[in-house]
Amino acid sequence: MELILRALLCNYFLAGIVSTYTLTDEKNLRTSLLTGYDKELRPGTDRTFPLSVQAAFFLFSINEFDLNTGKLSLTGLFKISWIDERLSWNPVMYNQTNATSFKQNKVWIPNFININPYEDIKGLGSDLISVRVSSTGHCDWFAIQGLEVICDADVTKFPFDSQYCTMKFFIWGYLPHEIDVQFNSSEAFLTLYQENGIWDITDSTSHTQLNFYGYEEIVIGLQLKRRTSYYIVFLMLPKIALTSLLGFVFLLPPESGERVGLSTTVLLSIVLYLTLIQDMLPESSEPSVSLIGYMLVSYVVSGAISVICVIFSLRFQSSCQKPVPGFIMSFVKFCRKREKSLNTVEIFDSKSLEMDENEDSVTWTEVGRLFDKTCFVISLIQLALTSTIFFSLAIS
Known part of the structure; x- marks a missing residue:
């Protein structure tokens, strides 16, 4: 020491x-x-x-x-x-x-x-x-x-x-x-x-x-x-949730009168998101345009198509005196038989017999409902497919 x-x-x-x-x-x-x-x-x-x-x-x-x-x-x-x-x-x-x-x-x-x-x-x-x-x-x-x-x-x-x-x-x-x-x-x-x-x-x-x-x-x-946490929480998830509303528009009853208004509002909201993201990104397209830009454009196009489909659906389900075309009638009958084949239990009563007697008749209201179901499924598939492709390309 x-x-x-x-x-x-x-x-x-x-x-x-x-x-x-x-x-x-x-x-x-x-x-x-x-x-x-x-x-x-x-x-x-x-x-x-x-x-x-x-x-x-x-x-x-x-x-x-x-x-x-x-x-x-x-x-x-x-x-x-x-x-x-x-x-x-x-x-x-x-x-x-x-x-x-x-x-x-x-x-x-x-x-x-x-x-x-x-x-x-x-x-x-x-x-x-x-x-x-x-x-x-x-x-x-x-x-x-x-x-x-x-x-x-x-x-x-x-x-x-x-x-x-x-x-x-x-x-x-x-x-x-x-x-x-x-x-x-x-x-x-x-x-x-x-x-x-x-x-x-x-x-x-x-x-x-x-x-x-x-x-x-x-x-x-x-x-x-x-x-990426901020962009996922405040940009990606709200945008996907908002776009999913396009499909659920077809589940609204036609009598509610809200179909066109809701679909148009969702379309304008998607356009607003596209404008916000454009402000974040450079205007130059070199070396390539952002994938999220293509994604939003596809959402805008699908939103516009949804509005058009809603108008056609309301047109179908309104009082229409014209007969249902043969190819549409054939498709509706095919879907009707397909739906019956999926049912494991059938109830035989007077009502079912009446339905069997009238199974050859197809109304425009039934066409409109089938059209709504088809648009709903296609809309969700398009959303899931577009989102999956974007995330797989962006994260890779």
Whole structure:
């Protein structure tokens, strides 16, 4: 225990001795380093070797992703390190001054230029950011930045879509053999990331690549996956439940007089949903139109057909003096026999005998009821089939 206390005391006093430099010492150091310093010249005594630049990207937050305009707005930090031998010194000559800081406009920095900006082309950092320099000439530049880049969205599987967005940078004014950029990690660091309410980050990448002209690009890639819970609860389920009402319209008694009104109201509600989703999606059809758009259009078409079928059904069941056509009569008789064959118990009484005697007669009211049953079944099958196809294609 005594040895541990002695070691701690020795470290404490040594730290006090090492850190005894004053403001005057650091001022003299800065004056000496910047005298004759040309920030337009890149570091490196031997120009036959490229300057090694180490980089890492830390993502803080995703601020906005507008699918209509393709604008991705986020906040992140670049940690960039390099060796500038012109900024090295002997700490003994400056009372053990081991490190100092310079505004980034005072010393040379690798000028990262964003080459896929949403609006103006900007470089990293600002005059408020400093470069930390150690006595060995090691420079650390922590460039925090709000970035706005272009990301073309593929909304084919909306709201189950995933997007891959990239931020591309280029060190302007230097050839590939003059500066060599290397990332400390093949992925972006998410230790400081604040979760976004709409998008999840499933993967990330940070690397360099040569473009078509042979120049090196610095690329930060983010794989984004949409959070679907909100869209399922407040968009998909209400829309499917609303569309299912189209089939139940045919179960309303014709005497109620509400068939046309209900079917028209449901059709207008589906059109409203289509308008809301169109506002969320980009107008461009590249690479493909959203599947949910096709789904809603099919619902609109089925809604329009349902309104027409309701009108025909009411027409059938109204007082009509014209005889029932032969092909319709044959179909009704076939359905009548089919229904009888499914009954396992038959009651033989005077009423059933009368029905047997009149089984060859078919009225328009019976035609209308059979038409309603057929439309009801077809409507539910169409809804189930369309929804199943959409979910199978969107989730796959």
